[in-house]
Amino acid sequence: MVAAVRAETRWATRCIPIFLAAAVGYTTYVFSKRICVDYFLRHRQQTGPAIALLVLHFTFLCLMVATYFRVFLVIQYNPGVTPLGPLAVEREEREKEAQKNRTLCGRGRGREEDLEANSFDAYWPDPNVDSPGLERFYSKSVFICHTDGRPRWCSSCYNWKQDRASHCSEINRCVKKMDHYCPWVGGIVGETSFKFFLQFNFYTAVHCITILTASAICLRSSIKDGALDGFVVGAVVISAFFGLFTFAMTATSARYACVNLTNVDYIKSKTLVHQLAIQVPRGTAPGLDYSVITYPLPKPDSDRSINQSPTPPTTSEPMSERDLLATRTFAVVKTEKGENPWHLGWYRNWKSIMGTNILDWVLPFNHSPCEDYENNESFYEMGPLIQELRRRYHLPEMPLNEKGGLELREPEQRRSGRGGVGGASNAAL
Numbered sequence: 001m002v003a004a005v006r007a008e009t010r011w012a013t014r015c016i017p018i019f020l021a022a023a024v025g026y027t028t029y030v031f032s033k034r035i036c037v038d039y040f041l042r043h044r045q046q047t048g049p050a051i052a053l054l055v056l057h058f059t060f061l062c063l064m065v066a067t068y069f070r071v072f073l074v075i076q077y078n079p080g081v082t083p084l085g086p087l088a089v090e091r092e093e094r095e096k097e098a099q100k101n102r103t104l105c106g107r108g109r110g111r112e113e114d115l116e117a118n119s120f121d122a123y124w125p126d127p128n129v130d131s132p133g134l135e136r137f138y139s140k141s142v143f144i145c146h147t148d149g150r151p152r153w154c155s156s157c158y159n160w161k162q163d164r165a166s167h168c169s170e171i172n173r174c175v176k177k178m179d180h181y182c183p184w185v186g187g188i189v190g191e192t193s194f195k196f197f198l199q200f201n202f203y204t205a206v207h208c209i210t211i212l213t214a215s216a217i218c219l220r221s222s223i224k225d226g227a228l229d230g231f232v233v234g235a236v237v238i239s240a241f242f243g244l245f246t247f248a249m250t251a252t253s254a255r256y257a258c259v260n261l262t263n264v265d266y267i268k269s270k271t272l273v274h275q276l277a278i279q280v281p282r283g284t285a286p287g288l289d290y291s292v293i294t295y296p297l298p299k300p301d302s303d304r305s306i307n308q309s310p311t312p313p314t315t316s317e318p319m320s321e322r323d324l325l326a327t328r329t330f331a332v333v334k335t336e337k338g339e340n341p342w343h344l345g346w347y348r349n350w351k352s353i354m355g356t357n358i359l360d361w362v363l364p365f366n367h368s369p370c371e372d373y374e375n376n377e378s379f380y381e382m383g384p385l386i387q388e389l390r391r392r393y394h395l396p397e398m399p400l401n402e403k404g405g406l407e408l409r410e411p412e413q414r415r416s417g418r419g420g421v422g423g424a425s426n427a428a429l
């Protein structure tokens with residue numbers, strides 16, 4: 001479990017479910033007893049509408065409760081945080097140890113410890129050319145990068161930041177496809193919980209509309225009769241408040257799902273420029289409007305660096321054939337403002353989050369398909385913008401023997417006398 005850093009947020013997150021349970025208990029009592037039984041059944045003698053309203057009410061109540069527990073449990077046990085770097089793990093252990101000592105000694109946080117924690121941020125980013133986790137990026141064909149061609153770096157988690165991950169200051173961790181911190185559902189809404197969050201908001205909005213409609217009819221009648229029921233007024237206020245709130249959240253979340261943006265993306269979507277490392281053939285020289293970077297990164301004493309030829313360096317130890325084939329060159333290019341590299345078209349965007357069929361869309365069982373997408377190409381399915389960027393920057397096409405994992409098969413092809421592009425391609429098929 002990943003708890004909020006600030007005590008007030010932790011307490012709000014713990015108390016809100018109790019408040020929600022009280023609101024649901026209250027409206028269920030008023031709707032079932034005072035509206036359906038007392039008003040529709042006894043007062044107006046309308047059995048059909050009373051039963052229909054009760055069925056609607058409990059159907060959406062069950063769906064609302066089920067989706068709430070689904071989103072709450074996912075957020076508690078699988079919030080989609082990315083791993084901490086080795087030094088961040090060390091820092092966490094140090095902080096736990098210091099906390100234990102403070103509790104034992106009964107004293108406050110020491111200035112000395114604060115200074116020690118701050119000095120940690122000086123390591124930005126990891127200068128190690130064989131930094132753990134770096135290979136996960138350059139083994140793909142495209143990833144989000146800094147101007148220098150290295151992946152984005154999180155100085156709090158002390159780790160490379162995966163595409164579409166953002167650092168959440170509330171829990172002090174990077175979260176995949178972070179949307180927002182929501183104490184109403186128990187924590188951070190991100191890749192693993194967004195689908196269930198949208199479903200929960202939708203069912204709550206429909207549930208509230210059912211209560212609001214029936215209680216408004218009941219209230220109008222009781223005003224005519226001159227006998228205002230305070231319980232029904234309470235139900236109108238609660239259902240109107242939560243109904244409006246969740247309707248707005250449903251509409252906003254559905255819109256994000258259709259355009260494949262998170263709340264974090266959307267805030268800066270009009271002005272954000274993405275910087276991408278796109279794989280190009282080994283040996284590609286820098287262009288007029290793009291630089292190139294070659295991985296694995298050169299050792300400090302090597303001649304190779306960004307914007308230099310990615311051909312093997314002339315060092316005392318020549319590169320092995322395997323190392324040469326594992327070498328990958330990337331062009332560092334920029335999108336225009338507001339362009340979204342993950343935009344697949346609204347229907348495919350929607351399916352990548354909500355699932356591939358209607359049952360997936362309405363039931364809170366299966367996770368979003370985008371959680372399992374990662375492959376040799378990219379962390380998430382990329383849209384047509386990548387091909388457009390290749391054309392826009394006149395990037396050379398990738399030869400077949402450099403695509404995917406083919407280069408690692410090449411030595412075998414040569415040994416077996418079936419070398420060349422065609423042989424490698426057939427072997428891959």
Ligand SMILES: [Zn+2]
Pocket residue numbers: 154155156157158166167168172173174
């Ligand atoms: Zn982080």
